[in-house]
Amino acid sequence: MAAAETVPMPDTSAPDAMVAMRCLALNAWFGTTHAVRDVTLDFPAHEVTAIIGPSGCGKSTLLRCLNRMHETVPLARVEGRVLFHGQDIYADGVDPIALRRHVGMVFQRPTPFPTMSIRDNVAAGLRAQPGVKLSAAAQDEVVGRAPREAALWDEVEGRLKESATGISGGQQQRLCIARALATSPHVLLLDEPTAALDPISTQKVEELVYELRKVMSVIIVTHNMQQAARVSDRTVFMLMGEMIEMAPTRKIFTTPTDPRTESYITGRFG
Amino acid sequence: MTSAASDHGAFSSPRARGLLRRRVVSVIMIVLTCVAAALAVVPLVVILAYLFKQGASALSFGFFTHMPKPVGEVGGGMANAILGTLILIGLAAAFGLPIGIGAGLYLAEHRGTRLANLVRFLADVLNGLPSIVMGIFAWQFLVKPFGHFSALAGGAALGAMMIPLVSRTTEEMVRTVPQALREAALALGYPRWRTSLQIVLRTALGGIVTGVLVAVARVAGETAPLLFTAFGNSFWSTNLRQPIAALPLQIFTYAISPYDDWHAQAWAGALVLIGLVLVISVTARFVTRARHGGGHG
Amino acid sequence: MTFPSPDSTPPRPSTPEARAFPTISLGLPSTAATRQGPARRMPSIEGSVLADRIYRLALLFFALCVPALLLLIFIEVGRAGWPALHEFGFRFLTSSTWDPVKGDFGAAPAIVGTLLTSFIALVIATPLALGAAIFLSEFSPSWLRQPVSFFIDLLAAVPSVVYGLWAVFFLLPLMRTGVMPFLRDTLHLGATPFFSGPAYGPSVLSAGMILAIMILPYIAAVSREVLLAVPRAQREAALALGATRWEAITGAVIPYARTGILGGVILGLGRALGETMAVTMVIGNRHEISASLFAPGYTMASLIANEFSEATTDIHISALMAVGFVLFVITLVVNGIARWMVSRMGAEVHA
The missing domain is CATH 1.10.3720.10 (MetI-like)
Incomplete structure (x- = not known):
């Protein structure tokens, strides 16, 4: 890893306290594939940041570096630094498991645990914590709160004890969001969360994302530029593993600085 | 492999007779596989039947x-x-x-x-x-x-x-x-x-x-x-x-x-x-x- | 950059200020209270990382039990059989003398008997099993496929000793009064040395028959899986x-599945070589090589089953262990070849 002095600082020199996550010269590989190349950028706190770019541009890999999920894949490798509220998450002695409770993640396809009820799914993240015996009251509090935050409560209120596989795909995805919210993370990572959903469910998830930034920072990877325009405050454009441009969403979609961004926005990359 | 599709000619042509023969062979072989499947199942039926006949008469609560x-x-x-x-x-x-x-x-x-x-x-x-x-x-x-x-x-x-x-x-x-x-x-x-x-x-x-x-x-x-x-x-x-x-x-x-x-x-x-x-x-x-x-x- | 007003947040267990400027422990040994107050202490990293490491090592240990067990069997049985192998040398494999009293041992009749009964079983079972597999994978109406497959699978689940019991009371009388006289007299095969002599019942042929019945389901099950793995496009x-339907099978399907089917047949051979109880009950247990299939004989497995608990001298036990070692090596080679062939087909085999 490069010495701290030589690490470039991000252009957006916001006060540190307003930065939820900061990548410094971040590189990531799958075996010999260099998926993320020298990315340095800030994800501001209490904003929704969208990462867009063509397939294979490294946007999902970048996201997975932020909660150290990338390293769970065989032959994966990471270099550089990622600061989470000032702490280097790749420093020695950092427990990725503890990190992941602060940085929640939701995937492309709904992943409810099929052996658990809706209620147990919501509480799963809390129960995962070793040594903490969760009181029944604390669990009830979380089961009553997280589904509300995920705009799911009205649909599952009477069936919390039913299997989580019995609800619709859109509801399952919001259940996964509720499950991630249950641990009260500071940052929520969304990896194309609406890719497998119908338009109505998509709209519900988008409204939810818009609400969530009031209480946390959200980073969303999407292949859908309209979605990025609808839900995000800032947009990052990536191409072939490199970060090309980061700007307020309105600026990216109206007056992008980089010609490559413009080409992509106007549909020339497909 | 001869093409059956090109065989629009009279039924008496040698090729048509060849086709008929091939069809007959095919049906016979399919029937034979059927017989083989039956023969594979027969031993189980015989064994189970014999076992039940002999075992049931000897079996008691005691x-x-x-x-x-x-x-x-x-x-x-x-x-x-x-x-x-x-x-x-x-x-x-x-x-x-x-x-x-x-x-x-x-x-x-x-x-x-x-x-x-x-x-x-x-x-x-x-x-x-x-x-x-x-x-x-x-x-x-x-x-x-x-x-x-x-x-x-x-x-x-x-x-x-x-x-x-x-x-x-x-x-x-x-x-x-x-x-x-x-x-x-x-x-x-x-x-x-x-x-x-x-x-x-x-x-x-x-x-x-x-x-x-x-x-x-x-x-x-x-x-x-x-x-x-x-x-x-x-x-x-x-x-x-x-x-x-x-x-x-x-x-x-x-x-x-x-x-x-x-x-x-x-x-x-x-x-x-x-x-x-x-x-x-x-x-x-x-x-x-x-x-x-x-x-x- | 605009932040939404903290006032608009829904009620949460923490204050907005605490959320905006959190102190977060990522597992570093820190006693600092986290945003949800002192009740929520982060676990120490050692805990979970250590647990993961222990878990990984435990799985590795269980996985290594498999090679360790196999190696242990090889060494222990080989070591126990070594005195006999050492004393009789190559003669152990070629001599027909088996004299526990004098302490002179040669396993040739048992080896020949094992190979012969397995060969008979393969000759009888392979065509039937293949036919059944082709029927099930190609021609069977779908309502019939499931029950017949289930039946054939059940045949594989019947215990060996039950086959033996059935063979003693049903197959042997049938062989003695029906099959053997038919082969010898009606078909006049008695003129050849292979089907001559008195028809007692217990014989190499009877052992081959019961083995055929026992390995048929294995070969059929593997062949069916392999045939189903052939792409429709073929x-x-x-x-x-x-091509007619039959020509499509012989010309396109079988050549594609050939290796896998052969693997299944060899897998059946492996079963037949090691089969013990049923064979012990019908083969007649005589330590002699005879040209006639009507004569009683021995297989390696039945020799061990029959004599092991009666063996008193060390060299007798060692000779039986050596027989077991030879059987182990033979099945090892046969199964190795079979698995290699089936895996080349890429079919999943559960036999």
Whole structure:
């Protein structure tokens, strides 16, 4: 890893306290594939940041570096630094498991645990914590709160004890969001969360994302530029593993600085 | 290959006759495969029918509750052998399941590595090991050093025979659990071991139970590994350090004896044994059905 | 950059200020209270990392049990059989003398008997099993496929000793009064040395018959899996060229599945070689090589099953262990070849 002095600082020199996550010269590989190349950028706190770019541009890999999920894949490798509220998450002695409770993640396809009820799914993240015996009251509090935050409560209120596989795909995805919210993370990572959903469910998830930034920072990877325009405050454009441009969403979609961004926005990359 | 499509000509043309001949050959061969399938099923029907005929007449309530009686005395049962078989199955599961399931999890989580491939191949080799070889090995390793036959040695031999079957099914069932589920658990802050045991293993449990039942059904009827380990016992014994009776052993002993009374007992024992095996096998099917019928989203 | 007003947040257990400027422990040994107050202490990293490491090592241990067990069997049985192998040398494999009293042992009759019964079983079972597999994978109406497959699988689950019992009371009388006289007298095969002599019942031929019945389901099950693994396009291509349904199978499907089917047959051979109880009960247990299949004989497995508990001298036990070792090596080679062939087909085999 490069010495701290030589690490470039991000252009957006916001006060540190307003930065939820900061990548410094971040590189990531799958075996010999260099998926993320020298990315340095800030994800501001209490904003929704969208990462867009063509397939294979490294946007999902970048996201997975932020909660150290990338390293769970065989032959994966990471270099550089990622600061989470000032702490280097790749420093020695950092427990990725503890990190992941602060940085929640939701995937492309709904992943409810099929052996658990809706209620147990919501509480799963809390129960995962070793040594903490969760009181029944604390669990009830979380089961009553997280589904509300995920705009799911009205649909599952009477069936919390039913299997989580019995609800619709859109509801399952919001259940996964509720499950991630249950641990009260500071940052929520969304990896194309609406890719497998119908338009109505998509709209519900988008409204939810818009609400969530009031209480946390959200980073969303999407292949859908309209979605990025609808839900995000800032947009990052990536191409072939490199970060090309980061700007307020309105600026990216109206007056992008980089010609490559413009080409992509106007549909020339497909 | 001649093209049938180009054959619009008269029926009397040599090619048309050739086609007819080929069609006839085809139909005959298809019928023959049908016959082969029937012939493959016939032995089971004959065996089961004969077994039920012979076994039902010899089977009585006392068979389950009484001890074996000496030749010449009427009645008697195999209560000790039935209990012995259940104890041996329990011991086999205690020895074989942790290793089998653990090895299966290892194989599923380290797919493609050289060690995993080697272990998988050797598990297959172990699966093909003659049961009599397992028997003499268990004698050499677990009976000879202690100087006496024991239920423990028999259970260990049967447990070793369960390992390859259980590890193979565990691996296959764990592989059917989507990678996304594993990632979801990790992203939620589950440590790897809890992800593996509480999420992945639990999700695959239905299929693993099926595999375990199939393995239990197989070892329940094994005789050769018990000949020189559990050895058999004509008395009531639940001491794991002593020889213990087992249904297959008792059937074997009675079958090769010259006494008609004992032959009848052997048939009754065989009926009970196959009943046990069939119940386990059908339960396994049922578990599999229920799992597939339940359907995950 | 605009932040939404903290006032608009829904009620949460923490204050907005605490959320905006959190102190977060990522598992570093820190006692600092986290945003949810002192009740929520982060776990120490050692805990979970250590647990993961222990878990990984435990799985590795279980996995290594498999090679260790196999190696242990090889060493223990080989070591126990070594005195006999050493004393009689190559003669152990070629001599027909088996004299526990004088302590002179040669396993040739048992080896020949094992190979012969297995060969008979393969000759009888392979065509039937293949036919059944082709029927099940290609022609069977779908309502029939499941029950017949289930039946054949059940046949594989019947314990060996039950086959033996049935064979003693049903197959042997049938052989003695029906099959053997038919082969010898009606078909006049008695003129050859292979089907001559008195028809007692217990014989190499009877052992081959019961083995055939026992391995048939294995071969059928593997062949069925392999045939089902052949891509549809193979069949359709042949049919589209004008082949009859049977020609499509012999011309396109079987060649594609050949290696896998052969693997299944060899897997059945492995079963037949090691089968003990049923064979012990019907083969007659005589330590002699005879040209006639009607004569009683021995297999390696039945020799061990029959004599092991009666063996008293060390060299007798060692000779039986050596027989077991030879059997182990033979099945090892046969199974190795079979698995390699089936795995080359890429079919999943559960036999």
